[in-house]
Amino acid sequence: MSTLPRILVIFNPTAGQDPAEKVRPALVQALDDGGFEYEIRETQGEGDARRWARETECDRVLVSGGDGTIMEAMSGLIENPRDVPLAQLPSGTANLLARALAIPIDREDALQLALHDGVAVSMDVGHLIDHDRYFALMAGSGWDADLIKAADRELKNRLGFFAYVISGLKSLFSLTRSRIQLTVDDQTFRFRAHTVIAINVGEIHGSGVALGSNLSPHDGKLDLAIVSPNSLAGILRVVFRLLTRRYDGATELRYFKAERIRVEAHPPLNLEIDGEPIGTTPFEAHVVPGGTQLIVPRDYAQAKGLLPKA
Numbered sequence: 532m533s534t535l536p537r538i539l540v541i542f543n544p545t546a547g548q549d550p551a552e553k554v555r556p557a558l559v560q561a562l563d564d565g566g567f568e569y570e571i572r573e574t575q576g577e578g579d580a581r582r583w584a585r586e587t588e589c590d591r592v593l594v595s596g597g598d599g600t601i602m603e604a605m606s607g608l609i610e611n612p613r614d615v616p617l618a619q620l621p622s623g624t625a626n627l628l629a630r631a632l633a634i635p636i637d638r639e640d641a642l643q644l645a646l647h648d649g650v651a652v653s654m655d656v657g658h659l660i661d662h663d664r665y666f667a668l669m670a671g672s673g674w675d676a677d678l679i680k681a682a683d684r685e686l687k688n689r690l691g692f693f694a695y696v697i698s699g700l701k702s703l704f705s706l707t708r709s710r711i712q713l714t715v716d717d718q719t720f721r722f723r724a725h726t727v728i729a730i731n732v733g734e735i736h737g738s739g740v741a742l743g744s745n746l747s748p749h750d751g752k753l754d755l756a757i758v759s760p761n762s763l764a765g766i767l768r769v770v771f772r773l774l775t776r777r778y779d780g781a782t783e784l785r786y787f788k789a790e791r792i793r794v795e796a797h798p799p800l801n802l803e804i805d806g807e808p809i810g811t812t813p814f815e816a817h818v819v820p821g822g823t824q825l826i827v828p829r830d831y832a833q834a835k836g837l838l839p840k841a
């Protein structure tokens with residue numbers, strides 16, 4: 532009897548800039564070469580990936596798509612009564628989850644990891660309660676949500692990742708602060724800010740790029756970042772702090788760690804979940820510790836102390 536995992540491939544033919552005719556043959560070739568038993572299902576739109584992942588009886592789900600498709604499949608797997616790990620063939624525009632977990636973006640390397648070399652580890656996920664949506668990276672209100680709303684499909688097709696850079700710069704100049712009421716576990720705070728982000732994964736592994744210090748999707752907590760400068764000079768100060776990794780000691784950039792948070796804003800702020808617009812504030816989120824199983828590089832798992840001690 533074969534000991535290879537039976538694989539459900541969830542394939543989003545519209546993700547990213549590479550046409551499906553280029554991605555699909557490479558995928559089929561790698562699966563055939565490895566001798567796997569597999570099924571490939573192509574998404575038609577929102578909801579397919581979540582439903583198929585929730586219902587699958589395979590041993591592993593391999594998602595070919597961007598962060599949106601991966602998160603849909605991850606949500607389905609959280610609802611699947613069996614523990615089924617998720618592997619990725621990052622084929623989106625930003626591929627932030629892959630980059631954060633040190634998963635290669637190169638197609639062949641990613642397939643080698645997804646099918647052969649990777650190890651399964653648990654990772655926390657966030658849950659946006661009112662929307663019943665899970666997030667791996669973050670749920671954010673304010674600037675991040677504005678820029679994601681501005682980077683629509685047409686702009687992403689035309690410019691790829693630069694769509695986010697351009698819409699991010701544009702949104703920076705129109706930021707206005709809202710009155711925020713923030714509940715962090717049992718404590719309530721009131722202040723003015725233009726951006727409040729609940730972060731699960733906030734660091735590109737090994738790159739030095741991070742949204743804060745000691746952010747970890749393996750600590751059973753969400754990190755909350757609050758950005759509140761009221762002028763362009765203040766915004767540039769925050770950007771400089773982030774780039775130079777000086778996160779502490781500024782009132783314009785504050786952090787909390789929590790298991791549960793609630794954000795109300797007046798006027799309401801745009802809201803995004805893992806790079807997808809999802810209406811406006813208020814939002815309430817909590818962490819599901821170790822809620823998902825992911826296939827990651829052995830080096831990443833080792834660096835994070837996630838491998839069983841030999």
Ligand SMILES: Nc1ncnc2c1ncn2[C@@H]1O[C@H](COP(=O)(O)OP(=O)(O)OP(=O)(O)O)[C@@H](O)[C@H]1O
Binds near residue numbers: 545
């Ligand atoms: N066949 C399809 N036709 C059109 N849209 C689809 C299809 N299948 C899935 N979708 C939509 O694709 C979106 C997810 O895209 P995904 O995030 O994976 O790629 P992306 O937008 O290129 O990448 P990124 O999130 O990195 O920018 C979901 O909104 C989903 O509904």
